[in-house]
Amino acid sequence: DAGITQSPRYKITETGRQVTLMCHQTWSHSYMFWYRQDLGHGLRLIYYSAAADITDKGEVPDGYVVSRSKTENFPLTLESATRSQTSVYFCASSGAGGPGDTQYFGPGTRLTVL
Amino acid sequence: AQSVTQPDIHITVSEGASLELRCNYSYGATPYLFWYVQSPGQGLQLLLKYFSGDTLVQGIKGFEAEFKRSQSSFNLRKPSVHWSDAAEYFCAALSGTGYALNFGKGTSLLVTP
Numbered sequence: 368d369a370g371i372t373q374s375p376r377y378k379i380t381e382t383g384r385q386v387t388l389m390c391h392q393t394w395s396h397s398y399m400f401w402y403r404q405d406l407g408h409g410l411r412l413i414y415y416s417a418a419a420d421i422t423d424k425g426e427v428p429d430g431y432v433v434s435r436s437k438t439e440n441f442p443l444t445l446e447s448a449t450r451s452q453t454s455v456y457f458c459a460s461s462g463a464g465g466p467g468d469t470q471y472f473g474p475g476t477r478l479t480v481l
Numbered sequence: 482a483q484s485v486t487q488p489d490i491h492i493t494v495s496e497g498a499s500l501e502l503r504c505n506y507s508y509g510a511t512p513y514l515f516w517y518v519q520s521p522g523q524g525l526q527l528l529l530k531y532f533s534g535d536t537l538v539q540g541i542k543g544f545e546a547e548f549k550r551s552q553s554s555f556n557l558r559k560p561s562v563h564w565s566d567a568a569e570y571f572c573a574a575l576s577g578t579g580y581a582l583n584f585g586k587g588t589s590l591l592v593t594p
Contacts, residue, residue: 409586
């Protein structure tokens, strides 16, 4: 099905473990984004990518790693999870038509770090 | 620093009543402006966006927003709220040179019978 998907939808892990959140889009959008959503903070940008093999930091990148070897995938890795990374993570994508291109959001991944 | 402010954390309205959600931005130049809605347990859905031109923007689900440059505001309105409008609403901005949205902290809307 077309669209943007995230997996897993729910994840519980322990402090210090590595976790990878997956994001896949079928529109061949150039831009992809990772946001985290926390109470009282709204959504904050972690990383974004303008194209395959091009990534850049957002507002809160510490503790996260991204890669983009294929246009359609944009995985987010927590190399050593901490409790402060308990959050809801949203992936988004948009075309390269300019800043006004709509960002489409995935359904989110709820991550709990114990 | 560029910022988006939603002054109201929670708003409660009666079903059928009108609604206005406030959003203010602080940018050097007028940014692109957006309103998103998030239903419980769901991702974000775009309601409407403003780039330039007519300052009254129509969106989906009967929502509209008015851009006021003099007040640096982009308030969201709906003339008659339905119970299904209960959700979290986010205002967001994008500078002309950027691609990543800058979100406000959101306003939670509760609709009472």
